[in-house]
Structure formats: C-alpha cells, structure tokens
Amino acid sequence: MDDASILDQEELLRRLASDEQAFVVRDTVTGERRPSSGAFKPDADGVSVYQSTLLAGAGLSPADVLTHPANLVVGFLAADARAIGLGVRPDRWPPEDHGHPRGVAHALLIGFETLGKNERLRRQRQLATLPSMHFIPIG
Amino acid sequence: MTVLDRIGMNSTATIFQGDRVESFRGSVASYFDSPPTGARPPFLVIVMPGVLPEMRPPLVQHVERELNRLWLLPLHWDGRRAAQITFTAAQGAVKTLAALVTPESPPPQFFPLPDGGVQVEWLIAGNSIEIEVEADGAIQVLAMNTAGDVVTEGELGQAESAGVMTVTRRFLGELTGIWRSGAPRAV
Numbered sequence: 001m002d003d004a005s006i007l008d009q010e011e012l013l014r015r016l017a018s019d020e021q022a023f024v025v026r027d028t029v030t031g032e033r034r035p036s037s038g039a040f041k042p043d044a045d046g047v048s049v050y051q052s053t054l055l056a057g058a059g060l061s062p063a064d065v066l067t068h069p070a071n072l073v074v075g076f077l078a079a080d081a082r083a084i085g086l087g088v089r090p091d092r093w094p095p096e097d098h099g100h101p102r103g104v105a106h107a108l109l110i111g112f113e114t115l116g117k118n119e120r121l122r123r124q125r126q127l128a129t130l131p132s133m134h135f136i137p138i139g
Numbered sequence: 140m141t142v143l144d145r146i147g148m149n150s151t152a153t154i155f156q157g158d159r160v161e162s163f164r165g166s167v168a169s170y171f172d173s174p175p176t177g178a179r180p181p182f183l184v185i186v187m188p189g190v191l192p193e194m195r196p197p198l199v200q201h202v203e204r205e206l207n208r209l210w211l212l213p214l215h216w217d218g219r220r221a222a223q224i225t226f227t228a229a230q231g232a233v234k235t236l237a238a239l240v241t242p243e244s245p246p247p248q249f250f251p252l253p254d255g256g257v258q259v260e261w262l263i264a265g266n267s268i269e270i271e272v273e274a275d276g277a278i279q280v281l282a283m284n285t286a287g288d289v290v291t292e293g294e295l296g297q298a299e300s301a302g303v304m305t306v307t308r309r310f311l312g313e314l315t316g317i318w319r320s321g322a323p324r325a326v
Contacts, residue, residue: 125281
C-alpha cells in the first residue's frame with residue numbers, strides 16, 4: 001500500500017546493477033541513453049529504491065547505493081511513479097544490504113502484483129521513461 | 140526462403156552449453172547435448188551445422204557474445220537476490236531472434252533479468268522493441284513507436300501469438316530501414 005508519508009517531491013534512487021554495461025539502453029540513431037525497462041522488473045515484493053532525503057540525513061550520498069564500481073544510479077520523483085499507478089512504501093534495512101547504513105533509506109516501488117504481463121511490461125517501460133528520470137553523476 | 144535461411148541459420152542452428160573452444164581455422168567447439176549435472180558450463184555456443192564459428196554471420200556472433208556476457212554474471216549480480224541467467228532463457232532468446240532478424244537487422248542490446256531471464260531490446264530513433272525472456276522460457280514482447288503508442292504486445296510461443304510475431308517482425312524491418320538510413324523519422 002502506498003505510503004503517503006513518502007512525499008511526492010521525494011527523489012527515489014534506483015541502482016542499475018549489472019556488469020560494466022549496466023542497464024543502459026542506447027538509441028542507435030540518436031545516441032540518447034536511458035535505463036532499460038528491464039532495470040525495473042520487480043522482485044516478488046517490488047522494485048528496490050532508496051529515498052535520497054533519508055540517505056542525505058544519514059550523511060550518505062547516491063554513491064553509497066552502489067554495490068559495484070560499474071553500477072549506475074538513476075533518480076526520479078515519487079510523484080511521477082505515483083502518476084503511473086505505482087506506490088512507494090518504506091522497507092528499511094533489507095537483509096541484502098547486510099547492515100549497510102543505506103538500509104535506513106530503503107523503500108519499495110509497489111503496485112505490480114496485480115498486473116498481467118502486458119501491463120507489467122508497459123509499466124516498466126513507463127518507469128524507464130518518466131519525465132523526471134535522470135542519471136545521477138557519481139564521484 | 141525463410142528468415143532462417145536468409146540469415147544463414149537453418150532450423151537446426153542451436154545454442155549449447157560448452158566447456159571448451161579451440162578457435163583456429165577449422166575451429167572446434169566442445170559442447171554438450173546434455174550438460175553434466177551440478178556444474179555450470181563456462182560458456183554458450185551457437186552452433187550452425189556446416190559453418191565454422193568465425194564464418195557465422197556477425198549478428199549471430201554478436202548474440203553469442205552478449206549471451207555469454209550475461210551467462211557469466213554471478214549469483215546476486217544486482218546486489219540483491221538476482222539469479223544467474225538460465226539456459227532456457229538463452230535458448231528462448233536465440234529461437235526468438237532466429238525468427239525475427241535478417242542479416243540487415245541492427246544488433247539488439249541484451250540485459251539480464253533478476254529472475255534469471257534475459258531482455259533483448261532495440262531502441263531506434265525513439266522506437267523500441269523489448270523482448271523479455273523469462274527464466275522458464277516464457278517470452279513477452281512490447282513494441283512501441285516514437286509517439287509512445289503500442290505497436291504490438293503479447294506473449295510469443297502461444298497459438299494465438301502468430302500475429303504478435305508477424306507485427307514485431309514487420310516493425311523490426313521498418314526500424315532496420317531507419318537504422319540503416321541513420322535518420323529519425325516517424326513510423
């Protein structure tokens with residue numbers, strides 16, 4: 001269930017994890033880059049994100065979201081995710097973060113559970129092309 | 140003449156799991172019809188009977204190279220719970236591409252999926268084709284034009300999915316034309 005305590009203007013950070021090619025799809029004509037929709041395929045509980053205000057509050061930066069130097073980070077507004085029918089809820093200290101301080105800012109994008117495959121894929125595509133979607137410069 | 144014939148792949152072109160390649164004129168690929176249980180073979184090879192590995196079309200070599208890149212990703216490659224890509228997913232990607240592409244087609248981009256699947260994607264002048272092959276081999280397509288309209292979508296491999304495949308193939312043909320001209324235009 002969407003948690004309204006996460007404000008619309010909250011910037012959500014998503015780690016694009018993979019090898020050196022990360023999850024960036026490049027337009028082979030225009031050269032533009034954007035995240036692949038595959039980067040937003042949900043796990044059983046949703047799509048893992050971090051709240052930038054809570055990261056900052058813990059003295060952390062987007063670089064602290066990385067688990068590998070080749071990872072990239074994208075940011076987008078909670079409002080944009082809500083505008084396409086998704087919700088956001090806190091999911092603090094996930095076990096996969098192994099106690100890393102970034103766990104204090106962990107949240108989940110939710111709302112995929114009831115979607116059929118066509119709708120889920122469309123929603124992932126919408127996420128990848130949100131108006132506020134942008135790459136976060138690291139270091 | 141079928142698409143498979145035109146790309147130089149015939150219907151017996153197959154992807155295998157292998158443990159050894161000796162590349163040299165007259166290359167030998169060592170691969171398994173039935174891989175040994177317990178061990179994950181170190182690479183995948185797309186075999187085209189009667190065609191030396193280095194003589195295969197560049198697109199086939201690209202697909203093999205990209206699938207191997209994903210194949211080598213370790214467990215939990217996403218820093219969370221991601222599975223390694225499955226051989227079934229790699230097989231599904233190869234079969235789908237063999238039915239879609241021509242020698243002129245632009246090379247697609249490949250991404251791993253956290254459930255062990257593979258995503259194959261073209262993004263050409265704002266038009267996109269996304270093919271999601273899940274770990275169990277289920278295949279879903281979403282094709283959208285530059286205006287954001289859905290050109291076609293649905294599951295492949297089902298009796299009713301012939302239309303999705305036909306439209307996807309035609310759309311890829313249109314995108315191939317755009318790619319080769321290098322100039323964005325509406326589709």
